[in-house]
Amino acid sequence: MTQPDITKPDTGELIRRLHERPQMPLAEWLRAPAHVHYEAFRMSDPPVQRPASRDEFRSLLEAFKVSADAMVIQDAFGYGVKTAATGDRLIVIWQAHTEYYSYQIWHIPSVHGGVVAFGPMTFPDYHFPLTPLGAEVCRLDIVLMAEPLPGSEALRPQFPGPVMYGSRILDEETALVTSFTPDEYGREHYWVSVGSARSSRSHLKDIVDAIVRIETYYHLLLMQKPLFSAAIDQAYKFEQVHLKQREIITGHIGHADSLTLQRWLNGLTQDLLKTTRLSGKLHFELSASVPYDKIVHRTLASLDERTLPLYRPMSDYVLSGITGVAEGYQQLLKRIDTLRSGFEGIISIIRARVDLMLQSQNLTLLASVDKTTKSQAILQHTVEGLSVIVIAYYLSGLMVYIFKGLQEMGWLRNSHIAAALFVPLGIGLAFLITNLSRKHLHKKLTGEPAPSASEKPQA
Numbered sequence: 001m002t003q004p005d006i007t008k009p010d011t012g013e014l015i016r017r018l019h020e021r022p023q024m025p026l027a028e029w030l031r032a033p034a035h036v037h038y039e040a041f042r043m044s045d046p047p048v049q050r051p052a053s054r055d056e057f058r059s060l061l062e063a064f065k066v067s068a069d070a071m072v073i074q075d076a077f078g079y080g081v082k083t084a085a086t087g088d089r090l091i092v093i094w095q096a097h098t099e100y101y102s103y104q105i106w107h108i109p110s111v112h113g114g115v116v117a118f119g120p121m122t123f124p125d126y127h128f129p130l131t132p133l134g135a136e137v138c139r140l141d142i143v144l145m146a147e148p149l150p151g152s153e154a155l156r157p158q159f160p161g162p163v164m165y166g167s168r169i170l171d172e173e174t175a176l177v178t179s180f181t182p183d184e185y186g187r188e189h190y191w192v193s194v195g196s197a198r199s200s201r202s203h204l205k206d207i208v209d210a211i212v213r214i215e216t217y218y219h220l221l222l223m224q225k226p227l228f229s230a231a232i233d234q235a236y237k238f239e240q241v242h243l244k245q246r247e248i249i250t251g252h253i254g255h256a257d258s259l260t261l262q263r264w265l266n267g268l269t270q271d272l273l274k275t276t277r278l279s280g281k282l283h284f285e286l287s288a289s290v291p292y293d294k295i296v297h298r299t300l301a302s303l304d305e306r307t308l309p310l311y312r313p314m315s316d317y318v319l320s321g322i323t324g325v326a327e328g329y330q331q332l333l334k335r336i337d338t339l340r341s342g343f344e345g346i347i348s349i350i351r352a353r354v355d356l357m358l359q360s361q362n363l364t365l366l367a368s369v370d371k372t373t374k375s376q377a378i379l380q381h382t383v384e385g386l387s388v389i390v391i392a393y394y395l396s397g398l399m400v401y402i403f404k405g406l407q408e409m410g411w412l413r414n415s416h417i418a419a420a421l422f423v424p425l426g427i428g429l430a431f432l433i434t435n436l437s438r439k440h441l442h443k444k445l446t447g448e449p450a451p452s453a454s455e456k457p458q459a
Helices: 011-019 046-063 152-158 203-222 225-255 258-286 289-302 314-322 325-408 415-446
Strands: 034-042 071-073 077-083 089-096 100-108 135-145 165-168 175-182 188-193
Touching: 034 203, 046 071, 046 077, 046 089, 046 100, 100 203, 135 203, 152 188, 165 314, 175 314, 188 203, 203 289, 203 314, 203 325, 225 258, 225 325, 258 325, 289 314, 289 325, 314 325, 325 415
Parallel strands: 135 188
Antiparallel strands: 034 100, 034 135, 071 077, 077 089, 089 100, 165 175, 175 188
């Protein structure tokens, strides 16, 4: 079978792509205040939907009438920038990851005014015209302000949910507040005060990227909980069935007949197939949980979070939701693999028992064939001996007629004496004829000369 050709990328081009940072120009356009909407969507078929999401992003830029010189579209990253007549700027950022793709939509008001607030985008004539692919992972509504953080009484009406969380991050001037509760549009609110000294640097992009990274992977971890709970119940049922089957098989395998063994094999094979199918599905859905958990923890650590008075730390909520989740997923995968190995072990034992029964039957059959072969050999020798007697009898009978004729002609004095003397000669001729016939038939059937009667097998 011919192997398909795999195009190897040019080494220099690969190195250039590894070091390329196409998002760096964005930092020069960002400033506070700014309003950011973030949406992430999990792809059910990444190899197909990843390029489809790129086409979706291209059509989105066309709908926003972004000019070709104001956009960048690559394999897994792209952005487009549009400036309205009022001076407001809209920046649309698309990024495709291994399992999901996302949009960051930035509205930066003009320097002459413009107030940002939670809720729909206030960019002139803004409308998100697409229905994205895949299942929604999360939606965020982020407000970036250059002013110091307002008091909790002023912020309380802007955050749905009973509890507000807040922390200082990265430096003493930067603080964020959230409630982790979606509003009527399904978006979680984040208020970020960056301080006037950092309002126009890449600091803004770093903050937003950290927030969306934490939220996205937090939700990706927790989205699998329903599947995890259902799989726990299935694994428990399989384990109970396996324990009962193992007890029955262990107690009766010594005297089970072939029909019983076949029935056990059929049932265990079906259970093994179900377990293998469940294991494959869980490995596909849950195998990424450990790196996702590490991404959340490392991103939280990179924020250098510090306590903000009157607020519970943001990390308290995040870590309380994911602590032990990834480990639980991995333990379930190990549990399913152990169960599958148990089914395979019992099946191997039954197959070994079947093989032993087949070998015993084969030995019995061989012994019976050997006995039959010996009986056939004895019978064959008997028949050959009788054939010699019959041939000698008929030869002697024919010679009696010849001898009587010779006596009537006067050529022979006594036909009875001649017939008596011919009997030993007739037996010898009959034996010779039989031996020659056997050798001829053996050579004709096998192509090998038959062993003579004098040859004996070597010990």
